[in-house]
Amino acid sequence: MADFAQTLMTALAVGSLYALIALGYTMVYGILKFINFAHSDIVVLGAWLSFTMAQRLLPMLGLDPHNPATTPPLWVGEVILLASMAFCSLIGFAIERLAYKPLRKAPRLNVLITAIGVSLLLQNVGQLNFVFGPSPQKMPALLPTWELLRVSLPSANGNRDVVVGLVDVVIIVTSAVLMIALEYLVFRTKTGTAMRAVSFDIDASALMGIPVDRVVSFTFVLGSALAAAAGFLYALKYPGLNQPAHATWVLLGLKAFVAAVIGGIGNVRGAVLGGFVIAFVEQFGAFYLSSNYRDVYVFALLIAILLVRPSGLLGSTVREKV
Amino acid sequence: MTQQGLATAPLESARPPRERGLVGTVVNSAWPVAVGLTVAAMMHVMLPTTIGPFYTRIVIDSGIAIILAVSLNIVNGMTGQFSLGHAAFLALGGYTAGMITFYGSLLLWNSPAKQGGFLGSGEWLFAFACLMGGIVATLAGYVVGLPSLRLRGDYLAIVTLGFGEILRVILQQTRPVIDSVEKLKNAGAAQLWPPPVGGAVGFNGLPKYTNLFWVYAFATFMLVVAFRLKRSSLGRAMISVREDEFAAQAMGVNVARIKVLAFMIAAFFAGLAGGLYAHESGLIMSPRDAGFQRSLDYVLMTVLGGRGSISGVMLAAIILTVMPEALRDFDQYRLIVYALLLIGMMLLRPQGLFGIHEVWDWRPRWRSRAATTRSMPAKGGRPNA
Amino acid sequence: MHNSQPPAPSPQPPAASSLLAVENIGISFGGLKAVEGFSVRLPAGGLYGLIGPNGAGKTTVFNLLTGVYPATTGRISLDTQNLNGLKPHEVAAAGIARTFQNIRLFPGLNVLDNVQLAGQLRAREGLASTLLRTRRYAHEESEIRRKAFELLDLFGLQARAEEPADSLSYGYQRYLEIVRALAAEPKVLLLDEPAAGLNSQEKIELAKSIRQIRDRFGVAILLIEHDMGLVMEICEQITVLDHGVIIAHGSPPEIQNDPKVIAAYLGSDVGAV
Structure with a gap:
């Protein structure tokens, strides 16, 4: 019971992160029909920018960034989050304009390869000594280590305490706010309608006078902002930041993409659902089966779902016009 | 269109089939292999003493890269499926071959050390092990090829990528290597399963059999297969699947069979190359070799070389093997250069250096234009009138 | 008319x-x-x-x-x-062979290969005979080639056999599609x-x-x-x-x-x- 509750809590937090990242994948795929491989590197950028800013800001406030006991006021975290989101949006915008836009009419495979190239570029530029450097770093604590809730629940060997920490709640709440905002934007505003129209048929939308280029750019800006938020939250949850080209980041991005595919790629709500499904499979599999194989469960689920329901859980079957 | 509709003239211009005798067939079938083996043997005898161990190693690395890139090109270039998991086959083959030579040597000769000299008993065990590595990889290729029947383009890329990552994780969980016969005999199930191939640290202690002869013998094998495939009905069927799966079906191409076949052939050679890689001195086969990063190296070679151009991909394999050695002092910039190369290629020359053509088809632009003009018929006229 | x-x-x-x-x-x-x-x-x-x-x-x-x-x-x-x-x-x-409303040739294959593709329907060569270049294989391949040339000749396309399929004019591409379908001997x-x-x-x-x-x-x-x-x-x-x-x-x-x-x-x- 206690184990279950603790795992559930973790799964919810991790699922929120996957969902945030998956949203970026799914929006770009919905509109341009390619996997934006570089999306996970925006998450990395978001995390490392947060680290860099925290590293600089805390001393200005007279705090020691390496002392987890002294945490800055909450607005510092908010400022860092927003700044990081803004900067990543800019990068996302630039990537789309420089690398993807010239390939709008090219075969999808070429765009995919370009995206892999962009991803490699971001990773390895990030690893340069004068950027983020080639070694792991420790993220300064931005949140006090409050325990919001501590319950004693029965488990296999006697009672155990289940703790709901501030970090988990911040992650879940921040993600939820962002996702609701996105939902509103996509389904309730004119811009969202334009996005959905472009994703439905890019050529017809252009003919109907929708500024396709602007909509695509906006999608990248939006996706990158969410990715940056995910990177920031990830750094709060797992302060040991790996260097930008480390395999864990690639894997994080991959899992988020898997989440998008499982939910039905191109489907905004599907991405959120997929994020939580993946997190639950991963966390509960890791706890109840073996944590060594946690990545295996995710990919096995992906392959299984793709073979049974290639369009994902919420995706609609698209019949190829022949 | 033609004024008189269909031509009814006798068809003397159709080229008559060339008949060959049995001997002719055998010679025709085997000569490239014979030439390749001779060249490989000569390289083995002459090169190391003339160019020294450092350059010998680069030549060996190039040979292995050629096998991997050209085999991947059968899937990615000829058949148009996008695999991002080629390294998984490399690792599978390497680990299989390594288990056979390591534990085979232990059981046969009580020691995992090298046995015999050039073409000695140890080398034959090694060659057998490489082939077995190829076969195991082929079976995996069948399994990985199956999703390609239902998934297109980037979805397939993700599944193949996932396959490589899964294998990497699984290999990390393997047991430590058992390095003596006594320990092997006394080992319980816990030591033997998952297989004792070294876990996260890699498969240490393999006898280092890989030399120029075997690398280029297998590379010859690969190239003969690739070229013959390209100029055959099967090869045309593969290309038709790349060009237009739907039209290919309508022309009677069993798309499912062709795709799985392409995956299996590619996997076989990747497994073979894995055997060579695992037994190369100075290298340790490790779970990382199954992962995405390594697959990317070979994808890059096929993209750079031109999807479908065997010689172009060969050239790219050599360039991308030599270049990092040349850029060794700038190692942190190496991958940045790779990345810019990929992006630049896609923006400026997406068909790769050679596109679908072979290196020897290449002509200076002004010449090829002249040739086209000459063979073009006058507007509206019958081209063969 | x-x-x-x-x-x-x-x-x-x-x-x-x-x-x-x-x-x-x-x-x-x-x-x-x-x-x-x-x-x-x-x-x-x-x-x-x-x-x-x-x-x-x-x-x-x-x-x-x-x-x-x-x-x-x-x-x-x-x-x-x-x-x-x-x-x-x-x-x-x-x-049953067909052509398509919007031409669907194989642009990466030349004119001849577009037509030869149909050959694999009748000639059942396996991987082994392809790689070994057996006599039967050589014979089948040359048969396929001969038939393809015959068809191309009939439609006045023989001289362009080695050119990429998409270099043909629109009208010729339509004909090539018919030739390709006919090569399947439907x-x-x-x-x-x-x-x-x-x-x-x-x-x-x-x-x-x-x-x-x-x-x-x-x-x-x-x-x-x-x-x-x-x-x-x-x-x-x-x-x-x-x-x-x-x-x-x-x-x-x-x-x-x-x-x-x-x-x-x-x-x-x-x-x-």
């Missing part, structure tokens, strides 16, 4: 003599019935037309006949073979708007060619076409489709005078009829 005398109206042939027998096939996409109750009996050597306004379901019928979509109802048989449930490549092997040839995009002179040539193809190769042809002049001139029987159902079937004069057909076309394509 070359053929001023209208083809004799032939009555619907009895079931026994029909090569391709299609009975009552239909399919619906997500509740929408795209084609319903479609039937046609195409005799050996027959040259039939399938017409109808845009979106009437003509290409869908072709997709049903070639196994691209599985028919949810009805029965398709060729000679005595039941084609229901066969995959597209199996249908092609059984003897019993039934389905032509999907072969005259689309051709000028009037080319259309006259095409009409002639289609008839010659039928005579020379003894193949039965079912043709989708918007050009009424062409259809009326060469087709023996015409089926008219509207909103997925057959509204008329008969000889060209019967179709031309059918009030339902005229109604279906009113406002769209009347001029051509």
Whole structure:
């Protein structure tokens, strides 16, 4: 019971992160029909920018960034989050304009390869000594280590305490706010309608006078902002930041993409659902089966779902016009 | 269109089939292999003493890269499926071959050390092990090829990528290597399963059999297969699947069979190359070799070389093997250069250096234009009138 | 027009003599019935037309006949073979070849290879014989090559055999598609708007060619076409489709005078009829 509750809590937090990242994948795929491989590197950028800013800001406030006991006021975290989101949006915008836009009419495979190239570029530029450097770093604590809730629940060997920490709640709440905002934007505003129209048929939308280029750019800006938020939250949850080209980041991005595919790629709500499904499979599999194989469960689920329901859980079957 | 509709003239211009005798067939079938083996043997005898161990190693690395890139090109270039998991086959083959030579040597000769000299008993065990590595990889290729029947383009890329990552994780969980016969005999199930191939640290202690002869013998094998495939009905069927799966079906191409076949052939050679890689001195086969990063190296070679151009991909394999050695002092910039190369290629020359053509088809632009003009018929006229 | 005398109206042939027998096939996409109750009996050597306004379901019928979509109802048989449930490549092997409304050649293959591709249907070479270059393989390959050249020669394309397929002019590409289909040695040839995009002179040539193809190769042809002049001139029987159902079937004069057909076309394509 206690184990279950603790795992559930973790799964919810991790699922929120996957969902945030998956949203970026799914929006770009919905509109341009390619996997934006570089999306996970925006998450990395978001995390490392947060680290860099925290590293600089805390001393200005007279705090020691390496002392987890002294945490800055909450607005510092908010400022860092927003700044990081803004900067990543800019990068996302630039990537789309420089690398993807010239390939709008090219075969999808070429765009995919370009995206892999962009991803490699971001990773390895990030690893340069004068950027983020080639070694792991420790993220300064931005949140006090409050325990919001501590319950004693029965488990296999006697009672155990289940703790709901501030970090988990911040992650879940921040993600939820962002996702609701996105939902509103996509389904309730004119811009969202334009996005959905472009994703439905890019050529017809252009003919109907929708500024396709602007909509695509906006999608990248939006996706990158969410990715940056995910990177920031990830750094709060797992302060040991790996260097930008480390395999864990690639894997994080991959899992988020898997989440998008499982939910039905191109489907905004599907991405959120997929994020939580993946997190639950991963966390509960890791706890109840073996944590060594946690990545295996995710990919096995992906392959299984793709073979049974290639369009994902919420995706609609698209019949190829022949 | 033609004024008189269909031509009814006798068809003397159709080229008559060339008949060959049995001997002719055998010679025709085997000569490239014979030439390749001779060249490989000569390289083995002459090169190391003339160019020294450092350059010998680069030549060996190039040979292995050629096998991997050209085999991947059968899937990615000829058949148009996008695999991002080629390294998984490399690792599978390497680990299989390594288990056979390591534990085979232990059981046969009580020691995992090298046995015999050039073409000695140890080398034959090694060659057998490489082939077995190829076969195991082929079976995996069948399994990985199956999703390609239902998934297109980037979805397939993700599944193949996932396959490589899964294998990497699984290999990390393997047991430590058992390095003596006594320990092997006394080992319980816990030591033997998952297989004792070294876990996260890699498969240490393999006898280092890989030399120029075997690398280029297998590379010859690969190239003969690739070229013959390209100029055959099967090869045309593969290309038709790349060009237009739907039209290919309508022309009677069993798309499912062709795709799985392409995956299996590619996997076989990747497994073979894995055997060579695992037994190369100075290298340790490790779970990382199954992962995405390594697959990317070979994808890059096929993209750079031109999807479908065997010689172009060969050239790219050599360039991308030599270049990092040349850029060794700038190692942190190496991958940045790779990345810019990929992006630049896609923006400026997406068909790769050679596109679908072979290196020897290449002509200076002004010449090829002249040739086209000459063979073009006058507007509206019958081209063969 | 070359053929001023209208083809004799032939009555619907009895079931026994029909090569391709299609009975009552239909399919619906997500509740929408795209084609319903479609039937046609195409005799050996027959040259039939399938017409109808845009979106009437003509290409869908072709997709049903070639196994691209599985028919949810009805029965398709060729000679005595039941084609229901066969995959597209199996249908092609059984003897139905097609061309496409929007040309779908293989641009990465040259003209010759586009035609040679069909060879793999008949010559059953395995991987081993391909890689070993066995005698049988060499023989089969040269047979495929010879037949391909023969066909290309017939259509005046031989000189361009080594050129990429997409370097041909539009008209030649349309012909190459027909050549490619013929190389599969089909019993039934389905032509999907072969005259689309051709000028009037080319259309006259095409009409002639289609008839010659039928005579020379003894193949039965079912043709989708918007050009009424062409259809009326060469087709023996015409089926008219509207909103997925057959509204008329008969000889060209019967179709031309059918009030339902005229109604279906009113406002769209009347001029051509």
